[in-house]
Amino acid sequence: MRIGVLGCGWLGLPLAKKLVSKQHTVKGSTTSLQKLPDLEEHGIKSYYIELFEDVIQGTITQFLDELDILIVDIPPGLRKDPNSSFIAKIEQLCSCIVLSSIEQIVFTSSISVYAEGYPFPTHTEDSTLYSSTRSAEQLLAAEKLIKGLPQTSLILRLGGLIGEDRHPVHNLAGKTLKNGSAPINLVHRNDVISLILNSLKWIESIPTLNVVYPDHTPKKIYYQDKAEMIGLKPPTFEHSGKPTGKIIHSKAEELIPNFFYQQKV
Template structure:
């Protein structure tokens, strides 16, 4: 029997993930907030739905969407910057309530290594969360919301910074000066390895678990981003010579590597 997967949020990660799942003969249902993208999803073989989450309500075909799937991948990042700030945890509480009334039995919740905050040294899944940003704090709350519901099997993936086609963090840093912590290690993961991790978790049935998703190569920020800027032909970011010898945070994907699985795609584009 074909497993039915739902992806809430068919954006930069969700859309290619959906296409990869279809190639592996999963039945995929996906959401978008835009009517304009329905045809794009449909043409890719994704069963499309318009769903929009806010802190006060969920607009669109949420129950139709949830009624068609066995497993839900929640790929909705907090958007707590700028003028249109809304409570992420309020959105997740509304979503959780809808899930409780559906046939969904498994959840993969996409989170972030931001939940660890500014700790130093090696960080594994056993490291306590110490978020120092509002998005990190609300992600921790959302993780717990789903993890503590014993009626639904939830696995959390905390991805590092995302890199891949048409997405390179150096483009946001290009030309900036006076940046700090240039000696801190980077914690990035390529889009292809994000997809690889999610599909591996589905295929192996790693439910009720926690995974860090970071490629095991951690050069210093100033070295890596200078090299990336040169490759792209854009101005490199300029870092201060920090007197702070804090070693920074190195996130290790211990659970995934111990199983054992490998990462396949270099972050050096």
């Protein structure tokens, strides 16, 4: 298949490499001109593309040309720029997609669109969505824009991403935290990549999937054990007030043939 990965970052680049290894024709985009040669070295036809609220810089038309599937993996970027509009950026992208020959779209979203509470609510792909934060509000609006396109789409709501070179415990070590009894909702990057590869044949039949490893250990136990395991100072947890959290269930193993979570968080 001819597949484009819009956003060859921490998740998108290894995904694009894996697609190349499976003999797909792959285009990849980056917002860094310096990274273009690295993509080419791995057999990925590279493009500089950067989405703004009023324009898309780079060769977006050439990137989208002659693609069968587009995988959109671009973060909202609201932590860096809280006043920016991810919705406007996706609107710019959709105006280009609708003119392209693309047949199917995979869009990476987040489980932040589900409400937290106490007792901890359990959410599936069929749960009511909740936009209490600006990030969740914009992600929900972006999902709606993607679903409104004539192309078939699959929305992937990812849990907290971890990998061999990335784990939140490194930032939490030695700190005093809240919500120690709240459950974790994490997923390993390798499992996300595996799910995307396995889902490409089934996009037409699955509109939305949560992508979360089925382990919901309380944060206090999980992060303290993980810190000790790798030789870091364990975080401590306050016990004041009611904790808030949520438990995210995924139908991925049920709906995607030959897929199951393998990478323990």
